[in-house]
């Protein structure tokens with residue numbers, strides 16, 4: 001049988017799994033990898049090959065599934081009966097789904113009213129115990145860390161090292177498709193696990209001589225939640241990209257190490273730039289990603305406008321689109337956009353006027 005059976009079985013040799021019978025999978029990974037035809041040219045970058053990896057096409061609609069298959073598999077190996085996480089939405093959706101399929105209970109702590117509705121719907125429908133707190137993600141993470149020390153429950157935030165192990169497979173897939181590492185890997189940075197995981201993945205392929213180059217790790221935070229860029233904790237992070245509304249990232253030092261070892265950078269983009277990038281990506285390229293994901297595209301645009309991308313040679317840039325746009329429709333459907341909808345009577349003659 002040739003059926004794809006998820007990233008643990010695909011990249012078994014690179015992952016610390018002991019017992020194949022305990023694997024918990026929803027056949028995550030193997031996500032869409034697409035070359036964008038219009039965007040580079042819009043910015044005069046004719047020699048740039050710009051690709052997106054659409055992680056929004058994972059089973060729960062975000063890249064978190066890569067880490068969650070590993071974290072829940074390891075919890076399952078250890079005989080754990082419950083998992084817990086703090087989340088800005090996607091981790092809770094993913095933890096809830098993998099807990100459901102493995103027969104474990106999931107406890108998810110979320111910042112009250114600050115997660116996108118689609119993500120909340122997922123946590124509810126997958127059957128998690130949803131706990132909303134009056135506080136932000138950083139507060140929630142502090143609490144679940146302490147709870148997991150004293151209670152019989154496995155922490156599945158990215159401070160669980162198996163999460164990053166799973167997430168590094170995104171780098172493997174890109175290299176497998178391109179036949180090399182890209183020159184730049186651009187991605188949003190929130191709790192800073194993903195940039196750290198990707199760097200680990202690229203380095204492992206490099207050390208194993210699967211590829212002979214490494215990318216510049218190029219991260220982007222939201223301007224209102226930019227602790228790494230400004231080198232200070234944000235007590236009250238704010239951004240329309242609620243997924244990365246984080247003021248004190250857990251993998252801060254791993255992320256700066258990835259940046260520095262790779263000769264990359266971590267910069268910030270404003271909410272306006274993020275939403276403009278979301279619109280550009282959708283209307284020009286037909287891909288609808290959630291706001292946090294579009295920080296990578298906004299970052300590409302910013303670097304292009306600041307002439308920070310080479311024009312005199314062929315280069316490969318990959319932007320990671322971390323989550324699906326359908327999770328967070330409220331940023332798109334609002335008073336402003338509803339004005340663009342035209343209302344007609346159900347009358348054919350009236351409607352024909354549209355085309356004349």
Ligand code: F0G
Pocket residue numbers: 062064086087088089090091092158188189190191192193194195243244290292293322323
């Ligand atoms: N993009 C999306 C869509 C996310 O949900 C997250 C993080 C990130 C980017 C940032 O990734 O934290 O590894 O730097 N979401 C977490 C959550 C915090 O709870 O779902 P990171």
